[in-house]
Structure formats: C-alpha cells, structure tokens
Amino acid sequence: MKKQYETMTKVFSVAPMMEWTDRHCRYFHRQLSKSALLYAEMVTTPAVIHGDRQRLLGFDDQEHPVAVQLGGSDPDELAEASRICTDWGYDEINLNVGCPSDRVQSGRFGACLMEEPDLVAHCVEAMKGATPLPVTVKCRIGVDQQDEEEALDRLVDLTLAAGCDGFTVHARKAWLQGLSPKENRDIPPLNYDRVHRLKQRLPDVHIQLNGGLQTLDEALPHFQQLDGVMLGRAAYHNPALLADVDKHLFGAEEATDLFAAVEAMVPYIDAHVAAGGRVNQVVRHMLGLFSGRPGARRWRQILTIESVKPDATSQVLLDALAEVS
Template sequence: MENLKDQYKSMTKVFSVAPMMEWTDRHCRYFHRLLSARALLYTEMVTAPAIIHGDRDHLIGFDAAEHPVAQQLGGSDPAQLAEATRICADYGYDEINLNVGCPSDRVQSGMFGACLMAEPDLVARCIEAMKGATSLPVTVKCRIGIDEQDEEQALDILVDKVLDAGCDGLTVHARKAWLQGLSPKENRDIPPLNYDRVYRLKQRLADVHVAINGGVKTIEDCQLHLQHVDGVMLGRAAYQNPALLAHVDSALFGEGEPVDPFAVAEAMIPYIDRHVARGGRVSQITRHMIGLFQSRPGAKRWRQILTVESVKPDAASSLILDALAALR
C-alpha cells in the first residue's frame, strides 16, 4: 500500500478512526488494527510540551503492528511543535496531525484545540514549523468554525493559510464548536452538522485531500460521504461498536471478506499475555473490547466478564475464552 503522503497527493480514499482522549491508546489501536488493515489510526492528542519533557515511551510509544498510525499533537508554539514533530517522526509515526478542533476548557486555557480557529495566522506558522521538521505528511483536524464565526468565511481563511504553509491534508469535523456556553460533551452533539459545508470545501480544493468527521455512524454513511470527499473519519461509533471496523476493508476498499470478530478476540490473547508479563493489567486492554459483540446473543455476558473479571488481581487472558463461550 502506498504511503500516506502519496495517498494524499493521489486522492486515494482514506478511512480513519478519530483521535479520542482516553480512548484511542496503544491497546485500542492494536485491537482496531486486527479489525481493519486499511484504517488509518490516530493516537490520543498529546501536547507538544508533554512530548518534549515527559515520558516519551509512555506517551507516544506504539506497536509496529499499528501502522499506518498518526500522532495528533496539541499546541500553539511553533518551536515546540517542531521539536515534538521531530521526536514523533523519530518514533516512526506515519503522519503528524495538529489539533485545531478540540473544544475542551483545558485546551482553551492552554491555547490549543478549537480556539485556534480564531488564530489562522498562528496555526499557519505552526504548520510551517512542523513541515520544516519532517518529511512526513503534516495535517490539520479542525471544525467548520467556532462561536459567532461565519463558518463559510472562517473555514476558508484557516484552510487557505495552512495550505500555503504546506499542510498535506485536512480533516474537518462538520460542526461548529461553541466555546462559550456548551460543554465539551455538548459540543459533540448539539451544534448542527453541516456536511454540505465540507463538501463545498472539497469542491473548491480539488487537489487537496479533504476528509470529513462528525456524526458518522455506519459503513453506509462512509460510502455516502466518500462520494463527495477523499476521506471519512469515524469516532465514537468505531469505538463503541468496533465490529463496524471488520467491514471496512471489504465494503470500502473491496478487499477480502469481513473480518471474523471471534478470531480477532482470540488474537488479542497473546497481546494481553505480553502486556501482563510486562506488569500491565488485563483491564487496560479489555476495556476497549467491550463493544465488540454489540447486539449479538450473549453480548451482555461478554461485557460483564470483560468488565468485572478483568479488574480482579488474578485476571488473565483466559477470561477472553470464557467470555467467548457465552456467545457460542
């Protein structure tokens, strides 16, 4: 498969799983990779200062099986972002993404995330610095606007500036973020979706990779969006119902048959064993697998075993086989 930069240049269709704080950690990504070979996986957002000064192996370490995988950065200091980009590139990531969309209070106080929609010149300087630090694709994930911004004008201004700075691709969450008046949770659902705005952006920028995010819940949704844009990103739907990912390669890329979720669950056993041998806990992995058999007979017992048994001091990977027995 061609590398990401070539895919973006050739407008190859891309499916991805969104960066989600406290969700898309390395264990989640390893699990998701077993369900889809084609999905582009994103890390949780990590701030540039944390990468520069923190425990890098803990913050940005990953398994080689996760490729292709992108590191999402948070920050607004061009020099810090350039240094963090170099570090992540040395770790072997396939893409570096700048977060210009997260609406949480914490990111506003730290001057990163969606509040940067109001600072397009600063975002452009950040992208220019990041591009100067790596040959990897550097991309932006943003909203269509914030607060009282005109979403037609604000999105175009931001996008044009980051493209001039060398940005390789865009993922647009098709909602405004209301930084005044809505909580981060409310910002995921209450602002109305405006997919047409993202479609118009793509129509204007025929030679730019544009992906869409926000409210995408099914493979059928993905197929519809891919008629208008180059990429589609699933967030909560992919996490809460990971069996969706088992159909990505076959339904979106015409490759093989849907992946067997039973086989995926069994394939996680040696991974769990390795994690436990290093001193980790079973629950750190199984928490990501709870939704794998959503709506199937026995799914309640599967969830119960993974939730209750995995936190016990003597928990081992054998609980996966016990939980699977409840489904068969």
C-alpha cells in the first residue's frame, strides 16, 4: 500500500522535465530519496484522453509519492484527464502555468495562462470536481510586462477560491516572445523575495519555491521558511544530491549509500530487459551520479558505450560500478 501523501507537509520535489523524468528516471531517483515528491513528465490533456496511457502514465508502485503535471486549458478536458490520472494511482495532479515554449503557447497552456487567471481558476475548479487528489498549480511570478505583484496575487487568489491546494512558484518572469525556453530559465532575474512575500501574505497556503537552486545548502533557507523547494536540472545532472535529501531535510539518520542505490537498480533493469526494454533507457539517467569522484569518467564511458549494445544486461551497470571508488 502506498504511503499517504499530504499536500500540506513540507515537500522537496524533483521538477517535471520533458524527456528526462520518465518512469526509469523516477525509479532511480526513488532509490536515492524515500521522501522526495517525484513528478512525471508533463502530459497534455488530449494525450491523456486519447493516447497510450500505459506509455504516458504508467509507473512502478515504488515511485510513490508521485505527481503528474497536466498541460491544458480546457476545463472539461482537464477534468477528464484528472479522473484518468486519479484512476492510474497518482498522488497529486499539477496544472502547468509556467512553461514558456512556443509549442506550449500554441496549445494555449503553460506560462501564457498567467495572462488568463480567470480561466486558470475555472480549470482548477473543474479538476477539483473530478478528483479527490490534491490539485496544485506550477506558475511563474508573471510574464512579459505584467506587474509581478499584481499578476501573481491575482492568479493565486482566484485559483485558491476555486479550490487549489498549493502552488509551486518559479521565481522568475517568463518572456513569451524573444526568449527561448532555455533562456527563460536563465535570463529573467530571480526574485525569491516575491515568493516569500506571497507566503507572508498567505501563511496558511502551501507555497513551494522553484528556480535557480543548485544545491541543498542553497535550498535549505527556503525550505525552512516556505512549504517546500523544487529542484530540476541540478537534481537530474547531479543525482547524488538526492542522496542527502532524506538526512538533511527530513531527519533521516544517514544519507543514502550511492553504491546500494545502484545495486538496487539491477533487478529493475533485469525486469525491463525481460519485458523487451533496453539497458540504455534506464542508465542514461544515472550518468552524473558519481561526478567528481575517482572513476566517474569510466563509469560514464561504460554506461554510455556498453548499454546501447543489443545484448546488454544489468551487468553493464555492475561493471561500471566496479570502476568507481
């Protein structure tokens, strides 16, 4: 039986990242932290309703607690997708109001919805009516020429009135024209104070901070003052960071042993290969685990070269592990 997930507890989460936080990545991350909230890749509502749900939504029970992020702006579609995701066993459903890519804008979802807070509220209301799960919103502090104070407050207040259970705020504006998604992660200045002011104004609302955090030391002050922190690329590229989460943020006695976490992946890879999968589909998420340690280069070389061979097995992982000290 999965552990009960409560939105109003302190949360450390790994951000949803397209092409990265698939089920293999999440299973690996779960070996490193038992407490982190893991997010599936964002999935659009039409894909959930009409697509291959096993491929898009399937996950292993060990991944709990795990959230799914939906992309969409049609309340009826979001309600139907929320019902489907609930039936699949997710612990939380999150609405994407933060992604600035052209593809997302053309579908009228993501960060462009910051300009339509009434619509976001209708979407959240429909989702809440379709699921007993926590429904949360991931947003920016504003877009383009919006006033950061007014835009964020209006979005939050309207969606709270619609029943939203919490917010993850990427503490940057998004520029919908003129900046790429990558530039939107780096160029607009971070404004952590704006997120803290939101929490001070709404002390009983679950507020989590995202954006620019690279280490647990950087995240800790925000974790202490807010309801949680979310890391994305830093956690993906340096997954050893996750091995310290349970000890440093949640009071576990010891950090996770990296070697034990790797060895725990062996039966998972065996099962994946037996089902027709490839080793590289799993180990591509593990390349950065030993960055900075002796043998890290050989670890990456072996995983990169050997895992793509048609006859590769979990032995590839053990061979690479033997090179690390």
